[in-house]
Amino acid sequence: ETGVTQTPRHLVMGMTNKKSLKCEQHLGHNAMYWYKQSAKKPLELMFVYSLEERVENNSVPSRFSPECPNSSHLFLHLHTLQPEDSALYLCASSQPGDTNNEQFFGPGTRLTVL
Amino acid sequence: GQSLEQPSEVTAVEGAIVQINCTYQTSGFYGLSWYQQHDGGAPTFLSYNALDGLEETGRFSSFLSRSDSYGYLLLQELQMKDSASYFCAVLYNFNKFYFGSGTKLNVKP
Numbered sequence: 001e002t003g004v005t006q007t008p009r010h011l012v013m014g015m016t017n018k019k020s021l022k023c024e025q026h027l028g029h030n031a032m033y034w035y036k037q038s039a040k041k042p043l044e045l046m047f048v049y050s051l052e053e054r055v056e057n058n059s060v061p062s063r064f065s066p067e068c069p070n071s072s073h074l075f076l077h078l079h080t081l082q083p084e085d086s087a088l089y090l091c092a093s094s095q096p097g098d099t100n101n102e103q104f105f106g107p108g109t110r111l112t113v114l
Numbered sequence: 115g116q117s118l119e120q121p122s123e124v125t126a127v128e129g130a131i132v133q134i135n136c137t138y139q140t141s142g143f144y145g146l147s148w149y150q151q152h153d154g155g156a157p158t159f160l161s162y163n164a165l166d167g168l169e170e171t172g173r174f175s176s177f178l179s180r181s182d183s184y185g186y187l188l189l190q191e192l193q194m195k196d197s198a199s200y201f202c203a204v205l206y207n208f209n210k211f212y213f214g215s216g217t218k219l220n221v222k223p
Contacts, residue, residue, distance in 0.1 A: 031209045042118070043157070043201065043213040050209055090156065096209040101145060103211065105156040 003027065004106035006091050012112045013081065021076040021109045023091030031096050032074040033103065034066060037088040049074060050096065081113045116140045116206055118214035125220040126192055134187045134217045136202035144205040146178050146185045151216070152198045160187065160200075189219070197221045 004025045013019050025032065034046040048056035049068040063085075065077040074091055088110050092103040117139045126132040136146065145164035149157040161169055163178035163185060175188040189196055199216040206212055 035213075040215070042215045043203075045211065045213075048210055056210055094209065100159070100162040101147065101205050101209075102159040102162065103147075103149075103157075105158070107156050 004091060004093055004104050006089075006106035006109050008109060009107060010110045010112075012114065013078070014114050015081060015083070017081075018077070018079040020078065021089055021091075021111075023074040023076075023106055025072055025074075025091075025093040025104070025106075027093055027095075027104060029093040029095045029104070030071055031094050032068060032071075033092040033094075034074065034076050035090040035092065037090055037108070038086075043090065047076075078111075081111075083113050086111055086113045116204060116212035118202055118204060118212060120200075120202055120214045120217050122215065123218045123220070125222065127222050128192055128194060130192050131188065131190045132192060132219065134189075134200050134202075134219070136185045136187075136214060138183050138185075138202070138204050138214075140183075140204050140206045140212065142206040143180065144208070146176075147203045147205065147211065148174075148176055148187045149201045149203060149213075150198050151201065157201060162205075192221050194221050194223070 007022045031050045036044045046060045047066045067075040088108045090108045091106040094103045120136045147162045148160040151157040161176035168177045173190045178185045201216045203211045203213045
């Protein structure tokens with residue numbers, strides 16, 4: 001596989017469930033990101049990992065917990081979510097310092113919290 | 115903090131030229147990017163401007179004026195497949211982007 005992949009593509013969960021989103025990049029990049037995209041709102045940067053260290057936590061509630069075990073994998077662990085957390089969760093990767101600072105996005109996980 | 119402003123929606127006809135503006139306020143600035151996102155798809159990279167001036171890539175061009183905190187994306191010879199949302203994004207730290215709300219472009223026959 002090439003590029004950035006995300007699983008699952010769709011997820012429906014109750015407020016008491018625990019689930020995890022997975023992201024994998026096959027581009028050899030050093031930085032990985034989680035974004036939240038809600039209807040009619042900008043992409044919100046949630047977390048940034050650079051060389052497997054978290055370098056940004058953008059005031060995200062603790063019910064979202066990221067994990068980056070290595071430079072190719074990124075997880076977002078979810079627990080006791082709220083209905084307003086329903087959104088498209090996008091993972092991206094980049095190689096900081098590259099000429100264009102291009103971010104490569106995965107297809108996203110469409111999350112619905114009931 | 116960071117803020118970005120871009121129009122929410124623009125409509126144009128096939129073959130026309132359209133310009134999508136983006137103004138920004140940011141505590142740090144490395145460059146301005148543009149991304150395209152079709153409904154149901156992931157954002158894809160279009161351009162990046164770190165210096166003032168115009169960058170051209172095929173039918174798409176992007177402009178930056180750092181002194182005016184302003185940029186735009188110019189789309190020429192519009193095609194139906196250009197109907198999508200277009201996001202400007204500021205690189206405000208070494209590896210951190212702030213995205214605008216997006217401009218929905220409707221291309222009509």
